[in-house]
Amino acid sequence: MYMSGLGHSFDWKGFRFAMKLLLACAVAVLFGRAALSYAVALHTPAPALVVVRETAASPSGPALPLATTTPERIIGSLTIADAVPQTGKFVAADLQDMTLALYQDGAEVAEYPILTKGKPGSPYETPSGFYSVLAKQADHFNKQEQVHMPYSMQFYGNYFIHGWPYYTDGSPVNPDYSGGCIRLSTDDARKVYAFADTGTGIFVYDPSVAASSTPLVLAAVPAPDVTAASYLVADVDTGDVYLDRNAEEPRPIASLTKLMTALVANETIMFNNPVTVTKGEMLHEAASADRTQETFVVGDLLYPLLMESNNAIADRLAAQYGTANFVSWMNATAKSLGMQSTHYADPSGVSSGNVSTPDDLFRLATYLADKKSFIWNITRTPSKTLYADSGDVFRINNFNIFSGSSDFIGGKVGKTGAAGDTMTSVFSVPVNGVTRRVAIIVLKSEDYGADTTKLADWFEQSAKKGAALLGTACTSCAAESGYRKIPE
Numbered sequence: 001m002y003m004s005g006l007g008h009s010f011d012w013k014g015f016r017f018a019m020k021l022l023l024a025c026a027v028a029v030l031f032g033r034a035a036l037s038y039a040v041a042l043h044t045p046a047p048a049l050v051v052v053r054e055t056a057a058s059p060s061g062p063a064l065p066l067a068t069t070t071p072e073r074i075i076g077s078l079t080i081a082d083a084v085p086q087t088g089k090f091v092a093a094d095l096q097d098m099t100l101a102l103y104q105d106g107a108e109v110a111e112y113p114i115l116t117k118g119k120p121g122s123p124y125e126t127p128s129g130f131y132s133v134l135a136k137q138a139d140h141f142n143k144q145e146q147v148h149m150p151y152s153m154q155f156y157g158n159y160f161i162h163g164w165p166y167y168t169d170g171s172p173v174n175p176d177y178s179g180g181c182i183r184l185s186t187d188d189a190r191k192v193y194a195f196a197d198t199g200t201g202i203f204v205y206d207p208s209v210a211a212s213s214t215p216l217v218l219a220a221v222p223a224p225d226v227t228a229a230s231y232l233v234a235d236v237d238t239g240d241v242y243l244d245r246n247a248e249e250p251r252p253i254a255s256l257t258k259l260m261t262a263l264v265a266n267e268t269i270m271f272n273n274p275v276t277v278t279k280g281e282m283l284h285e286a287a288s289a290d291r292t293q294e295t296f297v298v299g300d301l302l303y304p305l306l307m308e309s310n311n312a313i314a315d316r317l318a319a320q321y322g323t324a325n326f327v328s329w330m331n332a333t334a335k336s337l338g339m340q341s342t343h344y345a346d347p348s349g350v351s352s353g354n355v356s357t358p359d360d361l362f363r364l365a366t367y368l369a370d371k372k373s374f375i376w377n378i379t380r381t382p383s384k385t386l387y388a389d390s391g392d393v394f395r396i397n398n399f400n401i402f403s404g405s406s407d408f409i410g411g412k413v414g415k416t417g418a419a420g421d422t423m424t425s426v427f428s429v430p431v432n433g434v435t436r437r438v439a440i441i442v443l444k445s446e447d448y449g450a451d452t453t454k455l456a457d458w459f460e461q462s463a464k465k466g467a468a469l470l471g472t473a474c475t476s477c478a479a480e481s482g483y484r485k486i487p488e
Contacts, residue, residue, distance in 0.1 A: 083130070083203040091133075091196055093161070093182050095126060095206035100161070100184065102195050110195070112188040115164070118180030121373045123271055123299065126180045128206040128371070129336070131155040133196050147173065151189035155202045157268045163189030215483075216431065218242060219465030224454040229420075229444035232358035233455050236366050236426060236437035240483040242459060247358040250341045251443045254414030254422050255309040256356070257349030259364060260330045262302055262375050265317045268329065271299035273320065274389070281312035282394050294388040303384045306375070306412060307398040311348040318347035337363050352418035358441040359486050361424045365439045369409065369426055376410025376426065379403070401449045409437065413448050421448035429460055432467040 080092045086106040093100045098114040118124035133153050140152040140162070150163035158179065163186030165173045182204070184192065215238065223243055230246040241247070276295050280288025282304065301317060304310040318326035323346075330344040339360035345353030368375050382404040384396040402408040402425065411425030422443050429436050438459055445451045 078205075080203065080205050083205070085201065089196065089200045091161075091192065091200060091202045093202065093204045095128065095182075095204065100182065100188075100192065102192065110191065112184055112192065114182055115185060116175065116178050116183040118159075118178055123266055123374050124178055124180035125371055125374075126159060126182060126204065126206065127156060127267060128204045129156075131202045131204065133198050133200045133202065136193060136196070136198060138193065150186050151193035153193060153196060155204075158270060161189065161192060161202075163187075214434070215240065216242075216436070216463055217466045217469070218459075218462040219469060221458060221462040221465065224458045226442070226451040226454050227446035228442035228451045230358050230441075231443070231445075231451065231455060232362055232439065232441045233459050234362050234439050234486060236369050236439050239366075239485040241486065242438075242462070242483060243455065244358065244484075247441075248341070250343075250355040250357050252352045252416065252419035252422075253349060253354050253356045253361070253443065254416040254419035255311075255349040256361065256412050256414045256422050256424050257344060257347065257354045258305055258309060258314055258414075259368065259375070259412050259424065260334065260344060261314050261317060261347045262306055262378075263364075263368065263372060264326065264329050264333055265298060265302070265320075266372065266375070267333075268326075269298050269317070269320050272297045275301055275316055275320065277301075277313065277316050279392075281310070281316070284308065284310060284312075294390060294392060294394075296386065296388055300386050302375070302378055303381070303386060303396045304394075306379045307381060307384065307396050307400075307403070309399070309412075309414065311350060314346075314348040323347065334360070334364075337367050339363050349414055349419075350416065352416065358443060361441045362439050362486055365411075365424050365426055365441070369437060373410075379410040379412055380405075380408050402452070415448075419444065421445040421451075423448040423452055425452060427456055429456075429463065431463040436463070 080094060080101070084090055084092060084103050084106055088105065090103040091100065092103065093114065095114070095117050098117070100112050100114050101108050102110040118126035133155060135152075135154040137152045138150070140149040140160075141147070146168045147165050148168070149160065149165050152160045152162040154160050160181045161184065162181055163184055165177075165183075167173070216235070228245070230249055230251055231244060232241065232247045233243040234241045274295050275298055276293050278288070279290045279292045279294055282294060283290075298317065298320075301313050305313045305317065315323070320326070326347060327344055330347065331342075334342045334344065339356065342356040342360045343353065345351040379400065380398075380403050382398050386394045386396060388394065398404075400411065400413050402411060407427050407429065409426040409428055411423060414422040420443070422445065424439070424441050426437055426439050429438050438456075440452050440455050440459075442448055442451045442455070
């Protein structure tokens with residue numbers, strides 16, 4: 001029912017079936033990491049930020065503001081004790097220990113078991129971070145699926161804290177159904193519902209576990225000759241930068257933009273929402289005379305968006321709740337991930353106003369690798385067959401030359417006149433018996449494939465030679481291990 005592991009296929013029939021609960025989790029109000037407001041209608045008000053106004057001590061000592069725009073890596077380094085404010089009500093959901101605690105003026109007053117959460121690595125993975133109670137409804141009822149969601153408290157987009165859902169005949173939903181919400185027993189949800197007010201702060205805690213945090217020692221191999229004006233080779237799990245050039249300079253990123261488009265679409269639009277496109281748009285022929293209407297669900301459209309970098313599909317997804325709102329949400333999400341030098345002007349990347357840095361794109365790549373791996377899975381799928389509601393069949397082919405490679409975790413390419421060739425990628429590289437996840441990012445390249453290959457080969461040679469040198473007297477043959485780290 002869910003996408004599992006690193007497989008290349010996805011059963012959308014079972015996927016749509018599992019969406020019953022996700023539909024029940026959705027209401028006519030949608031908020032996100034930046035708590036943007038929306039309505040089901042296409043024309044919506046401008047988004048706004050909802051901020052948790054408390055502060056907590058950072059791991060390095062000084063207090064830091066905790067809000068919907070707190071960088072994800074800072075969130076991941078905090079504990080619940082760091083997050084709890086000393087005044088007022090607060091809710092902390094620990095997705096690692098599967099407990100939800102209530103706090104009043106800094107003291108824990110109750111704790112309840114979390115029964116289910118969104119499956120990690122699936123489109124339903126429950127997002128971690130700082131939020132607040134956006135809306136409450138004692139009996140949220142979804143008319144289409146005839147499902148009751150008792151004691152629902154919306155905290156972000158399609159995500160709620162609620163009791164056990166049930167159908168109109170009184171029968172409970174299957175335990176396997178999950179739309180990513182935090183599910184409690186109905187009695188416990190009733191108690192949390194009575195405690196929390198609209199606006200009460202919520203911290204969803206789910207730290208990622210690094211595959212390896214052991215620093216590497218690289219051999220002193222000369223950097224390769226690449227055409228990219230900016231590039232970065234860095235460790236996803238440690239943040240260590242092994243090689244870079246102009247990695248903090250903003251440049252146009254072209255269709256790398258669509259990684260953020262996919263992320264925001266996933267976290268704000270129900271995956272089985274129907275979207276109508278034309279055959280011409282599906283075939284990369286937006287000006288085609290064939291205006292035959294075809295309907296797909298949102299989840300299906302992520303394949304042409306990411307595999308074929310379809311600009312028309314990016315525009316269709318953004319238009320679901322208003323393109324201006326969607327782009328604002330993209331920018332707010334970027335800030336929440338610490339991408340301070342990034343700006344999005346449109347959902348496709350056509351505009352040269354879509355700019356970022358290798359450092360910022362590393363932050364996005366890390367978040368996708370840790371929390372939205374299903375997006376990476378799509379980007380490495382060589383081909384996919386989609387079926388429109390009409391029965392028409394569309395074959396989607398991935399033009400990324402690395403798709404299908406066994407060591408390619410995922411990535412996205414782009415190209416415009418202003419941006420040149422661009423690519424954000426993550427590879428798995430075995431080093432001394434441990435698999436390292438390495439991000440390679442190139443901007444303003446003449447050939448993304450050649451440059452990425454050269455940088456990947458450089459890292460593999462440097463790491464393997466460095467591992468071989470450990471324990472030998474040739475310390476001068478190895479580079480220092482005090483690498484630059486991507487700042488929080």
